[in-house]
Amino acid sequence: MTTASTASTTAIADVKDGAARTARRAARRRTALVWAGRIALAAFVIGGWQLSTMWGIVDPFFYGQPSGIWKRLVELFQHGTQFGSFYQNIWTTIQEALAGFAVGAVTGVVFGVALGQSRYLSDVLGPYIKMVNAIPRIVLGSIFIVAFGIGVTPKILLAAVLVFFIVFFNAFQGVREVDRSVLANVRVLGASRMQITRHVVVPSALTWIIASLHSAFGFAIVGALVGEVLGAQSGLGLVIKTAQNNFDPNGVFATMLVIAVIVLGAEWLIGKLERRLLSWRPPAPTEANSL
Amino acid sequence: MASRNDVATSPGTGAADQADARIEISGLTKRFLTPAGEVFTALDGVSFTVEPGQFCAVVGPTGCGKSTTLSMVSGLDRPSEGSVRVGGREVEGITDGVSFMFQTDALLPWKTVLGNVLMGPVFRRVPKQQAQASARDWLRRVGLAGFEDRYPHQLSGGMRKRVAMAAALINEPRILIMDEPFGALDVQTKAIMSTELLSLWEQIRPSVIFITHDLDEAVALADRVVVMTSGPGSVKAVFDIDLPRPRGSVQEIRFQPRFIELQHQIWDTLREEVERAYALTAGGAA
Ligand SMILES: Nc1ncnc2c1ncn2[C@@H]1O[C@H](COP(=O)(O)OP(=O)(O)O)[C@@H](O)[C@H]1O
Ligand SMILES: [Mg+2]
Secondary structure (H helix, E strand, O other): OHHHHHHHHHHHHHHHHHHHHHHHHHHHHHHHHHHHHHHHHHHHHHHHHHHHHHOOOOOHHHHOOHHHHHHHHHHHHHHOEOOEOHHHHHHHHHHHHHHHHHHHHHHHHHHHHHHHHOHHHHHHHHHHHHHHHHOOOHHHHHHHHHHHOOOOHHHHHHHHHHHHHHHHHHHHHHHHOOOHHHHHHHHHOOOOHHHHHHHHHHHHHHHHHHHHHHHHHHHHHHHHHHHHHHOOOOOHHHHHHHHHHOOOHHHHHHHHHHHHHHHHHHHHHHHHHHHHHOOOOOOOOOOOOOO | OHHHHHHHHOOOOOHHHHHHOOEEEEEEEEEEEOOOOOEEEEEEEEEEEEOOOOEEEEEOOOOOOHHHHHHHHOOOOOOOEEEEEEOOEEOOOOOOOEEEEOOOOOOOOOOOHHHHHHHHHHHOOOOHHHHHHHHHHHHHHOOOOOOOOOOHHHOOHHHHHHHHHHHHHOOOOOEEEEEOOOOOOOHHHHHHHHHHHHHHHHHHOOEEEEEOOOHHHHHHHOOEEEEEOOOOEOEEEEEEOOOOOOOOOHHHHOOOHHHHHHHHHHHHHHHHHHHHHHHHHHHHHO
């Protein structure tokens, strides 16, 4: 009796095991296929570019050449630029972008949460914020450079302004979307205004805020680079501008590559932060590991 | 901690507290401004009293203003006319000692089960250790020991309701108001939860206003059933339920002759209103 039931349980377990193994194999095959597709696409684009410059279909003098970009990249890292080492220029841009990102994100969250909770404040400040938002903000870079010189300050400010609006609108919207019955619940439980902000409003808006941070770091880099192109003594924007003036498309592409790596790195960090802060969220259906 | 244990061992609170827990609703009227700019009367002169420690159920057709009444008892909203008095004092804003269980899920999804139950004590600045101990104790009482670290989305609907119940009761309210708390649950879970609610209520004996659309539930739980008219809401009739306490299982009380008799009486009164409300909405839809 006991042995029979044990045997049948084992049989069921075996069947389940088998099904799990098949599902896992299918998942692995799919991953392999995806990666094969990705690599093939990259090989096609980069290889096609390389070949068409070698065969003279496009002129590498204007459009660059993958092998040339690679050579230029190695050169930049080994011999630096006319404004100090390449590393130093990279560091300048990262610093400006990070500082601008921090200033913009913090002010964006503070204003978004404050205006989202106060009808009066949002009525008073709303039109002005919309007006400033309507200005093509890159133009502010020129003003900042006139006002603050060609140091890091104008770049930080420009990056901060770009980041501010993205984060602000998201934080504002997030606060407005707070669930009404959740709010009523904590009010009845005796929460003060500060406690409501801390325990309900900010965590609820956090989903929106963090979503905005992903694109916001890209904008911080744009702000820093544009500021540097407009006038600087160091930074990747300056490297790009110099390469452009020297008819060196490979130099532009090489710097671009470095910038992309920086943004992807920041994206990865923000993704980690997101998973940490929003660990309470139910996994999205695609993330759920349903076998 | 000590005071909670006292309460738990001796049902019913001291005589001084008793008078504090009377709810007097008199002439309660609420008007809303519709988007079109017209005045809509949701409640018209609602009056009834809930004695200290009494369990009062309110039934009425949907849209008759039951939730609106509760929002004014809790102080979340203000009446257009009339008043709500709790313990002789007029309600103006959130009243201390009132807990609310909502119709919809009102748990914070970013807090664990323990964190959700801890909210009341945290907001009232109870020392952390004491708060934790009492939250764990309440989770045990509602049968959720071992689920402290789960998030609400990892629980079933019934378990979420238990968390909400613990979160409402941990403040040891004088007044407990509940807006169709088990309305979204399946029949079996609902019966179990109702029985558990009764036994917890018997331990701390707050005055209760319990809204439901389930007449059986109202009769099985309550000392008094208030029937409301369809919109604008007013009180149509009040029935005293003389079924003995403790009532035990909610499923079994349904078969007692006295239960059936009361149920029929109230249904006769309520049916007319439900039909009228239905005719109104059906007419509006046609
Ligand atoms: N904030 C509001 N503005 C306008 N009308 C409202 C508002 N809240 C409730 N009402 C109306 O008041 C009536 C009573 O609502 P409610 O109290 O929720 O009914 P129920 O008895 O089903 O709980 C309904 O007709 C509803 O449309
Ligand atoms: Mg309602």
